[in-house]
Amino acid sequence: MRAVSLVVALAVVTVCQAATPQLRFAWKEMDFTWDSPEARENAIKEKRYIPENNLPLGLAHWRNKMFVSVPRWKAGVASTLNYIDLDGPQDQPLKPYPSFKDNFVSDSATELPSNSSLISVFRVYVDACDRLWMVDTGLADILGNGNQVTGPSIVIFDLKTDQLIHRYSCKTGDLKEDSFFANIIVDVTKDTCDDAYAYIPDLGGYGVVVYSLKQDDSWRISHHYFHFEPLAGTYNVSGIEFQWTDGVFALSLSEPREDGYRTMFFHAFSSTKEFCVSTELLRNYNSIDKNEAFHDFKLLGDRGQNTQSAASSYDPKTQVLFYTQVNRDGVACWNTNKPYTIDNNALLFSDPVLYEFPNDLKVDDEGVLWVLVDKLPRFIYRTLDPNIINYSIYSINTTEAIQGTACQ
Numbered sequence: 262m263r264a265v266s267l268v269v270a271l272a273v274v275t276v277c278q279a280a281t282p283q284l285r286f287a288w289k290e291m292d293f294t295w296d297s298p299e300a301r302e303n304a305i306k307e308k309r310y311i312p313e314n315n316l317p318l319g320l321a322h323w324r325n326k327m328f329v330s331v332p333r334w335k336a337g338v339a340s341t342l343n344y345i346d347l348d349g350p351q352d353q354p355l356k357p358y359p360s361f362k363d364n365f366v367s368d369s370a371t372e373l374p375s376n377s378s379l380i381s382v383f384r385v386y387v388d389a390c391d392r393l394w395m396v397d398t399g400l401a402d403i404l405g406n407g408n409q410v411t412g413p414s415i416v417i418f419d420l421k422t423d424q425l426i427h428r429y430s431c432k433t434g435d436l437k438e439d440s441f442f443a444n445i446i447v448d449v450t451k452d453t454c455d456d457a458y459a460y461i462p463d464l465g466g467y468g469v470v471v472y473s474l475k476q477d478d479s480w481r482i483s484h485h486y487f488h489f490e491p492l493a494g495t496y497n498v499s500g501i502e503f504q505w506t507d508g509v510f511a512l513s514l515s516e517p518r519e520d521g522y523r524t525m526f527f528h529a530f531s532s533t534k535e536f537c538v539s540t541e542l543l544r545n546y547n548s549i550d551k552n553e554a555f556h557d558f559k560l561l562g563d564r565g566q567n568t569q570s571a572a573s574s575y576d577p578k579t580q581v582l583f584y585t586q587v588n589r590d591g592v593a594c595w596n597t598n599k600p601y602t603i604d605n606n607a608l609l610f611s612d613p614v615l616y617e618f619p620n621d622l623k624v625d626d627e628g629v630l631w632v633l634v635d636k637l638p639r640f641i642y643r644t645l646d647p648n649i650i651n652y653s654i655y656s657i658n659t660t661e662a663i664q665g666t667a668c669q
C-alpha cells in the first residue's frame with residue numbers, strides 16, 4: 262500500500278514538473294520614454310507617433326537589457342530599436358537605442374540622418390563579442406505608402422559603449438526584386454571577434470546573404486531549399502485565414518564542431534520542413550563548385566501539418582532547437598541528436614489566448630528561452646481592438662521546458 266502511494270506521489274511530482282513559461286512583460290500599447298509629456302503630445306499631434314501602429318516583433322537579451330524591435334509596418338512608429346530593463350516593471354515604456362534621436366525619423370524622410378539612425382528593424386542578434394547586429398531594411402510605412410528611405414544595410418553596435426561599430430550597405434548583387442531581410446544570425450566566437458560572419462535570410466527573394474566583417478564584403482547564396490512550399494502557405498491564426506509566400510526565414514547555428522565550422526539549421530516560414538548546411542560552405546561559397554555544393558544542403562525531415570514556424574533558436578546546453586508554432590499558438594522543439602520525425606518534434610506549450618502568434622524567440626547564454634507574442638495577423642488584417650490586443654514576452658528555463666518531452 263505504501264509502495265503504491267509512493268509511486269502515485271512520484272507520478273504527481275513528475276507531472277507537476279512540466280514547466281510553463283513565465284509572463285515577464287506585457288503591454289496593451291507600446292509607449293516610449295519621451296523627453297517630456299509635451300514631446301509625446303506633439304508627436305501624437307504630428308502623427309509621428311500613432312500608438313496602435315507600434316507592434317513589437319523581435320527580441321534579444323544582453324545583461325540587464327531586453328532589446329525589442331518595432332518595425333515600421335505602418336506610419337507613426339516612434340522608434341524601431343529599443344530596450345527595456347530586465348528588472349523593470351512588466352509594462353515599462355521602451356527606451357530607444359542607441360538614442361531617441363537616432364530612431365525618431367519621419368516616415369517621409371528622404372535620407373538617413375546619420376549612420377547610426379535606424380529606419381526599420383525586424384530581428385536583432387547579440388553575438389559572443391557583446392555586439393548587437395541587425396538589418397535596417399531602410400523601408401518605412403511598409404503597409405502604407407512604402408517609403409524606401411535608404412537601401413538595406415547591416416548595422417552593428419558595441420553594447421559596451423552603445424556606439425555604432427559599422428554600417429554596411431548591401432550590394433546590388435545581394436538583392437533581388439522582392440528581397441526582404443528580416444533576420445540575421447552571427448557566426449563568431451569570443452576569440453575571433455574580428456572574423457565574424459553574418460547570415461541573412463532573404464524571405465522574399467529566396468536566398469541567404471553572407472557578410473564577412475573582416476573582408477567587409479557580402480555574397481549571395483541560392484538554393485531550392487530557400488523557397489517556400491506551395492502547399493504550406495496557408496495560415497489560420499485566431500480565425501483569420503491568410504496566405505503567405507515567405508521563404509527562408511529561421512536560421513540557427515549549432516556550437517562549433519572540431520573543424521571550427523558550425524551546422525546552420527534553416528527553414529522557410531511557409532514550410533513544414535527543416536534543412537541544414539555547414540557554415541564552411543556558406544563562408545567559402547565563392548571558391549567552390551556550385552553544382553557539387555547543391556548536395557551539401559540536407560533535408561532533415563518534416564514536422565507535419567500546420568507546423569509553420571517564424572523563428573528558431575538553438576540551445577547549446579541541451580542541444581535542442583526551439584521554434585515558434587504560429588498555426589498552433591505555441592512553441593515546439595527538436596533534440597538535434599535524434600532523427601527529425603514528427604514524434605521527435607514536441608509541442609512544449611500551446612494556448613490560443615496566451616500565445617497568439619509567437620513571432621520571435623531566442624535562447625540566451627544562460628539557458629533561458631525568451632518568446633515574444635504579438636498577434637501580428639490581427640495587426641495586419643483587422644482593425645485593432647485595444648481591449649483585446651496586447652503584446653507579451655515570456656521566459657522559460659530550457660532544461661525545465663523539455664523535461665519529460667521527446668526533446669529531453
Ligand SMILES: *[C@@H]1O[C@H](CO)[C@@H](O)[C@H](O)[C@H]1NC(C)=O
Pocket residue numbers: 375376428429
Ligand atoms: C557612413 O558609413 C559609410 C559606409 O561605411 C561611410 O562611407 C560614411 O563616411 C559614413 N558616414 C558618416 C557620416 O559617418
Ligand SMILES: *[C@@H]1O[C@H](CO)[C@@H](O)[C@H](O)[C@H]1NC(C)=O
Pocket residue numbers: 497498499500501502
Ligand atoms: C480557422 O480556425 C478557426 C478556429 O480558430 C476555425 O473555427 C476555422 O474553421 C478555421 N478555418 C479553417 C479554414 O480551417
Ligand SMILES: *[C@@H]1O[C@H](CO)[C@@H](O)[C@H](O)[C@H]1NC(C)=O
Pocket residue numbers: 287288289614648649650651
Ligand atoms: C491580454 O489579452 C488576453 C486575451 O484577450 C487577455 O486574456 C489578457 O488578460 C490580456 N493581458 C493583459 C496583460 O492585458
Ligand SMILES: *[C@@H]1O[C@H](CO)[C@@H](O)[C@H](O)[C@H]1NC(C)=O
Pocket residue numbers: 627628629658659660661
Ligand atoms: C534551469 O534549470 C536547471 C534544472 O532545474 C538548473 O540547473 C539551472 O540552474 C536553471 N537555469 C537557470 C538560468 O535558471
